[in-house]
Amino acid sequence: MSDVDALFAQAQEDVKQLPERPGNLTLLRLYALFKQATEGDVHGDKPGFADIVGKYKHDAWAALKGTPQETARQQYVELVESLKNGTAS
Numbered sequence: 855m856s857d858v859d860a861l862f863a864q865a866q867e868d869v870k871q872l873p874e875r876p877g878n879l880t881l882l883r884l885y886a887l888f889k890q891a892t893e894g895d896v897h898g899d900k901p902g903f904a905d906i907v908g909k910y911k912h913d914a915w916a917a918l919k920g921t922p923q924e925t926a927r928q929q930y931v932e933l934v935e936s937l938k939n940g941t942a943s
Contacts, residue, residue, distance in 0.1 A: 862927040865934040886914035890926035895919045
């Protein structure tokens with residue numbers, strides 16, 4: 855397991871312990887980075903008009919298309935750290 859993998863695993867635990875719930879845009883960013891880090895590029899059909907939350911999640915993940923999984927893991931770790939330190943919104 856690389857250092858980034860270990861930090862990513864720790865960040866997954868840390869995000870559950872945040873003192874405040876992040877805003878919706880930050881939650882979407884966390885979701886997209888997690889999906890890109892664990893599954894790679896977006897796959898499957900885009901949710902329909904009636905599934906607004908699913909559509910936003912799909913779009914956020916699709917925006918990261920082509921981002922290497924290791925890069926996504928590192929960005930996820932950095933975002934969680936900034937949330938823990940109170941430097942992100």
